Amino acid sequence: MPYGSQPRSFRDSIILIKIIIIMPLRLGARVFFCGNLLKEVINLSANVEAKKQVVEDIKTKIQNAKSVVLVNYSGLTVAEDTEFRTEFRKAGVEYKVLKNTLVKKAFNELGITDFDADLNGPTAVAFGPDETSSSKVVMDSIKKYNKMEVKSAYVEAKYVDAKGVEALSAIPSREELYAKCAGALQSIIAGLAVALKAVAEKNA
Numbered sequence: 502m503p504y505g506s507q508p509r510s511f512r513d514s515i516i517l518i519k520i521i522i523i524m525p526l527r528l529g530a531r532v533f534f535c536g537n538l539l540k541e542v543i544n545l546s547a548n549v550e551a552k553k554q555v556v557e558d559i560k561t562k563i564q565n566a567k568s569v570v571l572v573n574y575s576g577l578t579v580a581e582d583t584e585f586r587t588e589f590r591k592a593g594v595e596y597k598v599l600k601n602t603l604v605k606k607a608f609n610e611l612g613i614t615d616f617d618a619d620l621n622g623p624t625a626v627a628f629g630p631d632e633t634s635s636s637k638v639v640m641d642s643i644k645k646y647n648k649m650e651v652k653s654a655y656v657e658a659k660y661v662d663a664k665g666v667e668a669l670s671a672i673p674s675r676e677e678l679y680a681k682c683a684g685a686l687q688s689i690i691a692g693l694a695v696a697l698k699a700v701a702e703k704n705a
Contacts, residue, residue, distance in 0.1 A: 552603060555599075555603050556603050556606050556607045556610065559599065559604060559626075560607045560610060560611055563607060563611060563628070563655065564611070565628075566595075566628040566629055566630070567629055567631045567632050568628075568629035568631065568632050568634070568635045568636065568654055568656045569626060569627070569629070569635070569654060569655040569656075570626070570627040570629065570635040570636055570639055570651065570653075570654040571604075571616065571619055571624055571626055571651070571653050571654065572624070572625045572626075572627065572639055572649060572650070572652065573622055573623050573624065573625075573649060573650040573652055574598070574623055574624075574625045575622070575623045575648075575649070576646075576648035576649060577646065577648055577649065581646050585638075585646075588638045588641070588642065589627060589635075592629075592635075592637070592638050593630045593634065594627050594628065594629045594634055594635050594638060595627070595628040596625060596626070596627045597626055598623075598624070598625045598626075599625070599626050601620040601621060601622075601624050604616070604620055604624065604626060605617055605620045613655070613660075615653075615660035616653060616655070616660070619653045624652070627639060632656050632657065632669065632672075633669050633670065633673075635654070636651075636654060636666045636669040636670040637669075637670045639651050639666065639670070640667055640670035641670070650663075651663050651666045651667070654666045656669065
């Protein structure tokens with residue numbers, strides 16, 4: 502019997518079933534889909550904001566550091582990496598593994614594009630308190646482990662290539678220079694004291 506020829510009570514029952522069961526199910530599916538979509542949008546927005554904050558933090562570190570050294574840290578064991586980080590801490594250097602895209606964006610927003618080609622593959626960044634400490638720790642560790650590779654550095658607002666970083670590592674640190682000067686000064690004072698004593702004894 503065709504649907505239209507069914508008794509009115511039967512047709513009303515079918516309509517009632519649609520209203521009570523089928524429509525809420527369809528509406529629920531739409532609400533569920535929209536809810537998931539909204540969550541994805543919120544998560545995406547939060548992720549974008551988090552990346553912006555990381556870029557701002559990197560920019561601040563670049564501006565505050567006296568030297569910034571980029572390192573390809575691949576090949577290190579867990580123990581070697583731990584020792585490597587310890588040497589940085591002893592030298593007062595902040596060492597971080599960062600995403601190339603974020604470091605590149607940070608440099609670019611500061612008007613620096615020299616490092617674009619270097620920001621590929623594994624990259625760690627060492628933010629140094631002076632011009633030489635970061636380079637020294639990196640080069641000493643490369644020689645020690647026979648692993649890793651220095652990429653480049655940013656020192657005195659200039660791009661420094663790998664050879665330049667090696668040259669920087671050979672320069673004594675400020676503390677080493679102070680120690681040498683203090684030692685030389687003590688030697689001069691001691692020599693002067695001996696000479697004065699000799700003169701005094703001669704004139705006695």
